[in-house]
Amino acid sequence: MEPVEKFTDAWRHRRDYAIDWKERTGGKVVGYFCTYVPEEILYAADILPVRILGGHQPPNLVAPHVFDMWCPFCRDCLNEGLAGKYDYLDGIMIAQSCLHMRQAFGAWEIHVPTPWKYYLCMPNAVRSPRAKPFLAGELAEFKEAVEEWTGKPITDEALDKGIETMNTNRRLMKQVYEFRKEDNPSIIGTEAMMMVWASQLMDKREHNELLKQLVEELPNRKLERDPGIRLMIVGSENDDRPFMEMVESIGGTFVIEDHCTGSRYFWDEVVPDKDRISAIAHRYCDRIPCPSKDWGATDWQRKRFPHILNLAREYQVEGAILTQQKFCDPHELDIPSLRRFLEGNGIPCYFLEFEVTVPVGQFRIRVEAFLEQIRAEELFV
Amino acid sequence: MAETKYHTKALECWDKAKELRLKYYQDYAEAHDRGALRWEGGAWSFDALPQALEGEVYPLTEEPYGASIGANPEAQVRYQEAAEGKWGCARDLCAYLRSYWGSIILDEYFFGGKWPKADFIFQNHICCSHGKWLQVANEIGGGDVPYFCFDVGAGPYDKIGERQINYVVGQLYDGIEFLEKTTNRKVVDEKLIQNVYNTYRSACYWSKVCELNQAVPAPLDEKSMYSLYVLGTLQKSSEEMADFYVELYEEIKDRVANQIAAVGNERCRVLGDSQPPWGFLRVLRYMEEYGVVSIGSLYTFSLIGWWQMDDTGNMVPYPTLEEQGITIKDRDHALRLLAEGELRGKLMWAPFYGAKFKNEIVKKIARQWKCDAAMIHLNRGCEGTAMHQMELKIALSEAGLPVMTYEGNMADEREFDEARDMRLIDLFLTETMDLKKLTD
Numbered sequence: 115m116e117p118v119e120k121f122t123d124a125w126r127h128r129r130d131y132a133i134d135w136k137e138r139t140g141g142k143v144v145g146y147f148c149t150y151v152p153e154e155i156l157y158a159a160d161i162l163p164v165r166i167l168g169g170h171q172p173p174n175l176v177a178p179h180v181f182d183m184w185c186p187f188c189r190d191c192l193n194e195g196l197a198g199k200y201d202y203l204d205g206i207m208i209a210q211s212c213l214h215m216r217q218a219f220g221a222w223e224i225h226v227p228t229p230w231k232y233y234l235c236m237p238n239a240v241r242s243p244r245a246k247p248f249l250a251g252e253l254a255e256f257k258e259a260v261e262e263w264t265g266k267p268i269t270d271e272a273l274d275k276g277i278e279t280m281n282t283n284r285r286l287m288k289q290v291y292e293f294r295k296e297d298n299p300s301i302i303g304t305e306a307m308m309m310v311w312a313s314q315l316m317d318k319r320e321h322n323e324l325l326k327q328l329v330e331e332l333p334n335r336k337l338e339r340d341p342g343i344r345l346m347i348v349g350s351e352n353d354d355r356p357f358m359e360m361v362e363s364i365g366g367t368f369v370i371e372d373h374c375t376g377s378r379y380f381w382d383e384v385v386p387d388k389d390r391i392s393a394i395a396h397r398y399c400d401r402i403p404c405p406s407k408d409w410g411a412t413d414w415q416r417k418r419f420p421h422i423l424n425l426a427r428e429y430q431v432e433g434a435i436l437t438q439q440k441f442c443d444p445h446e447l448d449i450p451s452l453r454r455f456l457e458g459n460g461i462p463c464y465f466l467e468f469e470v471t472v473p474v475g476q477f478r479i480r481v482e483a484f485l486e487q488i489r490a491e492e493l494f495v
Numbered sequence: 496m497a498e499t500k501y502h503t504k505a506l507e508c509w510d511k512a513k514e515l516r517l518k519y520y521q522d523y524a525e526a527h528d529r530g531a532l533r534w535e536g537g538a539w540s541f542d543a544l545p546q547a548l549e550g551e552v553y554p555l556t557e558e559p560y561g562a563s564i565g566a567n568p569e570a571q572v573r574y575q576e577a578a579e580g581k582w583g584c585a586r587d588l589c590a591y592l593r594s595y596w597g598s599i600i601l602d603e604y605f606f607g608g609k610w611p612k613a614d615f616i617f618q619n620h621i622c623c624s625h626g627k628w629l630q631v632a633n634e635i636g637g638g639d640v641p642y643f644c645f646d647v648g649a650g651p652y653d654k655i656g657e658r659q660i661n662y663v664v665g666q667l668y669d670g671i672e673f674l675e676k677t678t679n680r681k682v683v684d685e686k687l688i689q690n691v692y693n694t695y696r697s698a699c700y701w702s703k704v705c706e707l708n709q710a711v712p713a714p715l716d717e718k719s720m721y722s723l724y725v726l727g728t729l730q731k732s733s734e735e736m737a738d739f740y741v742e743l744y745e746e747i748k749d750r751v752a753n754q755i756a757a758v759g760n761e762r763c764r765v766l767g768d769s770q771p772p773w774g775f776l777r778v779l780r781y782m783e784e785y786g787v788v789s790i791g792s793l794y795t796f797s798l799i800g801w802w803q804m805d806d807t808g809n810m811v812p813y814p815t816l817e818e819q820g821i822t823i824k825d826r827d828h829a830l831r832l833l834a835e836g837e838l839r840g841k842l843m844w845a846p847f848y849g850a851k852f853k854n855e856i857v858k859k860i861a862r863q864w865k866c867d868a869a870m871i872h873l874n875r876g877c878e879g880t881a882m883h884q885m886e887l888k889i890a891l892s893e894a895g896l897p898v899m900t901y902e903g904n905m906a907d908e909r910e911f912d913e914a915r916d917m918r919l920i921d922l923f924l925t926e927t928m929d930l931k932k933l934t935d
Binding site: 181251411 | 582583584585587588589616620621622623624626627628629630631633634638641642643644645646648649650658659661662665666669673846847848849850851873875878879881882883884885886889902
């Protein structure tokens with residue numbers, strides 16, 4: 115099986131993977147709600163962090179707990195928990211993120227039996243000089259809580275190992291992303307996203323081995339397809355495989371993205387320092403932010419926008435699809451500005467709102483129209 | 496209607512509350528005419544700091560401004576359609592925020608005249624929309640207003656220690672540096688210290704007023720309370736506002752002593768949740784026809800009010816500095832006390848950290864304020880105050896309280912179905928609560 119197939123397999127059978135991992139290692143598994151969770155510390159404690167993702171099924175168990183103005187992703191995640199799909203978890207945690215995910219976590223804490231629960235108070239003002247020391251304090255408390263739970267001290271060496279595991283994973287995925295810059299990328303968007311999703315579900319040490327294999331294979335991998343229009347996808351969490359496949363079957367290729375199930379998850383590394391906890395705090399404050407944290411303490415400008423434009427240029431993007439989970443306030447607050455910003459820089463944009471289930475047929479027509487629009491512009495250059 | 500069970504009368508300080516509010520909005524509009532500065536921020540911003548700048552300074556807090564627009568459905572729809580149509584924002588964003596942006600886009604100040612642009616922004620952040628609200632407002636207006644935003648999301652009230660306080664105090668120091676650099680004026684310590692005393696008085700006396708509503712009959716109904724707490728959302732650090740709350744407390748004490756009721760035929764006490772649909776407050780008056788009084792909510796009690804838990808676990812007003820025997824020594828002491836009061840006392844922030852906090856606090860309210868039922872407005876217009884509302888419904892029901900929910904929006908009339916919700920209220924009061932209209 116090729117690495118990409120193995121990623122897909124891990125994503126598709128995430129529950130089986132985690133249960134098997136527990137049997138093989140005797141370790142604990144912690145589900146997490148947001149990519150601000152410092153996985154380095156969990157890896158240092160030999161815990162497997164697993165991102166809570168939705169099931170893309172009508173969320174019929176969630177209505178008594180969260181009414182329908184909350185984003186479909188948070189409702190879908192909670193629904194999976196209520197349905198017992200995460201019954202293998204030993205713990206559940208969140209790093210303070212948007213209100214929607216906190217809503218899901220709050221209900222999960224009460225109704226989904228999970229032995230260990232943790233709310234990590236990730237600062238919102240990540241660009242304030244006060245955020246890093248505050249977060250370092252939070253991380254130190256978190257480390258203590260994990261130690262108490264597992265009954266095992268987390269040494270500096272273990273933290274180094276945790277940081278190295280995470281950094282290796284980030285570096286290798288970035289190497290894979292280099293291949294997406296090719297004129298005819300040897301790895302397409304759907305596959306790249308399977309890789310990132312798998313990294314959020316698999317033991318990263320095993321994921322890293324697959325990544326190394328993939329990096330070796332990609333120079334010789336030729337895809338018999340016309341890449342068509344080079345697209346970027348920007349927005350809320352996206353684990354909607356049918357949508358990605360659909361777009362890449364009608365004349366487009368996603369060559370890059372900015373969301374937390376893609377590049378935003380792994381783009382920045384921890385810069386090692388003697389004070390490991392402080393180094394981790396720096397990474398999570400300095401990373402490309404989620405829009406919910408993308409405002410400055412003394413400056414209203416967003417950090418994410420120039421980064422997105424740089425990606426678009428580096429990856430020679432011809433058009434951007436801006437997606438948003440319905441009711442996702444942080445993205446809703448940014449999208450009108452982002453659209454103006456990208457279009458002002460010559461990148462046509464098209465907006466789509468996602469639900470738990472996506473109307474692929476309808477979206478197909480809309481995306482086809484967008485692609486035609488871009489091609490038409492090419493005709494008249 | 497037949498003779499009422501209790502004596503009732505209008506609030507004596509009602510007109511004063513209205514005057515203070517109107518003056519606030521006029522002062523902001525006219526500030527530049529008299530060489531004063533004006534700034535924008537949130538109702539939860541630490542106004543004690545900018546208000547300590549040399550000279551005259553006037554604030555405009557964004558949420559009460561949005562609520563004012565919300566109470567006028569014609570203006571609200573026009574403003575929001577401007578935000579949606581001209582700026583392109585989603586219709587499900589915070590309703591206040593959309594009205595606020597629309598006001599800037601239309602260059603129209605709801606209280607008359609053109610949009611009065613601020614000299615600087617001094618914002619707070621705890622819900623997803625706050626920091627970004629004025630980020631985008633600034634962008635719409637040209638992006639040239641100096642911006643400062645601090646984070647108060649440091650943890651729930653029962654986990655506030657030195658580290659959490661230091662986080663906020665550090666940002667407040669940065670805020671002072673920003674204010675002085677931006678305005679070329681100094682933050683005057685004497686003013687700052689006085690503003691902190693005032694903030695404590697506003698927050699603690701409002702809680703004392705709310706505590707008095709435990710009396711039967713309730714001296715205040717929630718609809719009136721909305722018009723009273725609002726002053727603390729405008730400028731809690733001002734002497735006038737703080738004095739008002741002390742005066743109000745004396746008046747309400749007198750009402751309790753003399754059994755003066757808000758609702759003459761009080762026979763059922765309910766609690767609410769989140770902001771009401773501002774354009775449809777008549778719903779609350781309608782409930783009075785059944786003898787129902789809404790005694791308040793976590794929102795009404797703690798949007799500005801500070802609370803603490805006593806040794807028995809009851810919610811009691813947070814003590815004023817005078818009651819604590821504290822004399823503020825210097826700037827650092829003032830900033831620490833300010834951060835401490837907000838982080839430990841503002842229970843309204845607790846739900847941001849989990850449903851369990853909201854459930855526990857509201858169950859205390861139900862018990863201490865002797866509530867017979869809960870009527871929860873599922874507020875599509877504000878994610879922050881609507882956090883965990885369905886979980887609250889479950890928790891209150893499990894505690895034996897009848898609960899009804901009705902869906903609406905605090906400031907978007909397009910999302911409030913008045914006829915349907917009136918019907919729901921009728922059904923709840925007659926079928927579940929076994930009440931009959933007193934006017935029938």
